[in-house]
Amino acid sequence: MEKATCIGFYSLRLVASSDARVSEAILMAGKRKQAMGEPGRHFPELPFDPIVAALRQLHDQIAAEKIPDDFMKLLEKLDKMPAKQRSN
Amino acid sequence: MAPVSEPEPCGPPVDVFKQQMLALIPSLRAFARGLCSNRDLADDLSQEAMARAWAARESFTPGTNFRAWMFMILRNEFYTTIRKTSRMTSWDPQVAERLLVIPATQHVGIDLADIERAMARLPVEQREMLLLVAAGGMSYEEAAAVTGCALGTVKSRIARGRAALTRMIDGEGGSVAATEADPGSGGTAAALATP
Numbered sequence: 001m002e003k004a005t006c007i008g009f010y011s012l013r014l015v016a017s018s019d020a021r022v023s024e025a026i027l028m029a030g031k032r033k034q035a036m037g038e039p040g041r042h043f044p045e046l047p048f049d050p051i052v053a054a055l056r057q058l059h060d061q062i063a064a065e066k067i068p069d070d071f072m073k074l075l076e077k078l079d080k081m082p083a084k085q086r087s088n
Numbered sequence: 089m090a091p092v093s094e095p096e097p098c099g100p101p102v103d104v105f106k107q108q109m110l111a112l113i114p115s116l117r118a119f120a121r122g123l124c125s126n127r128d129l130a131d132d133l134s135q136e137a138m139a140r141a142w143a144a145r146e147s148f149t150p151g152t153n154f155r156a157w158m159f160m161i162l163r164n165e166f167y168t169t170i171r172k173t174s175r176m177t178s179w180d181p182q183v184a185e186r187l188l189v190i191p192a193t194q195h196v197g198i199d200l201a202d203i204e205r206a207m208a209r210l211p212v213e214q215r216e217m218l219l220l221v222a223a224g225g226m227s228y229e230e231a232a233a234v235t236g237c238a239l240g241t242v243k244s245r246i247a248r249g250r251a252a253l254t255r256m257i258d259g260e261g262g263s264v265a266a267t268e269a270d271p272g273s274g275g276t277a278a279a280l281a282t283p
Contacts, residue, residue, distance in 0.1 A: 050198040051253050052222045055207075058200055059223035062121050063114035071113055074135050075106060078142045 100150040108154050109138055115155075115224055116162055122219040123166050125208050133169060137162035156226075156233040163216065163234060170212075198257065206256040214249030221246055 100108075116137065120130035141148075141161050148157055207215055213235075220231040221242070231242045 049250070049254075051203065051250060051257065054198040054200055054203040055218060055223040056225075058203060058207075059115070059118045059122070059219070062118040065114075065117070067113050067117075068131060070131065070135060071138075074138060075110060078106065078139070079102070081139065081142055 100145070100148065102145070105142070105145050105148075109141065109158065112155060112158050113138075116158065119159060119219050119224060120162060120166065122207065122223065123163075123212070123216060124169075125204075129169075133162060133165050137165045140165065153230060153233060156230045159220065159226075159234045160236075202257055203253070206253045209256065210249055210252055214245045214252065217242055217245040218249045218253075222250070 113134065116134045117130060120133045120137075121127060124130050124133065137158065141158055144161075148154065207218070210218070216235065217231055220226045220234060221228065226234070228239055228242045228246075231237075232239050235242070237245075
């Protein structure tokens, strides 16, 4: 079981256990890592803490999943869907 | 007779709109999963939100915050679904199985399974704020736009949500499972409170 928690001014590292479910979160102060392909993602004013790091890790795990084919099929179908008229 | 020109569409070009939606799919799925704790339902919500956004694309003003607009639609879809069904309490079987096999005492730092369990127990109004800002990296202003709340409400919900998570994680030697409603000791809650 590998565990280490290190909270410093510039970095926070979480390595919780040997279980694959529990993984590593590294946050860098100043330039925090932004998720690839996610527009506008930034992390304001929150002080470093392991809970926030874990929440980001959860988010990033889901965001890194392969997008199901259903989504691509939907995008293909959208062209045939008309836009609603503005109501004003 | 002079030809009558078609009214100009108000939304962005369809290709641009579609590309913007495509880029947001990962974070939409993550937000939806955090809200409802059910993979299939989360994907259904995300797709429904995309379809609604597409249908309403001409009401989107280019240059404004597309991400906040999409998240707002997804959030509305979630609350609409909540009102219609009680499915929100069901857990993704894969998630539930995964959480069960992780011993609650087997950690020193933060166990992601504990965080998931704790998040599922938070009031949804606090959960959504943490998902938007802490997990999703939105600014307070964006989160306020998505939820229709005042900035102060966003901040206070985040502070309360983080404090509650901390209490649940700290309680009972770190096992969230044993800390149902009692917030337990303050622990690091004070340090986590939003300034």
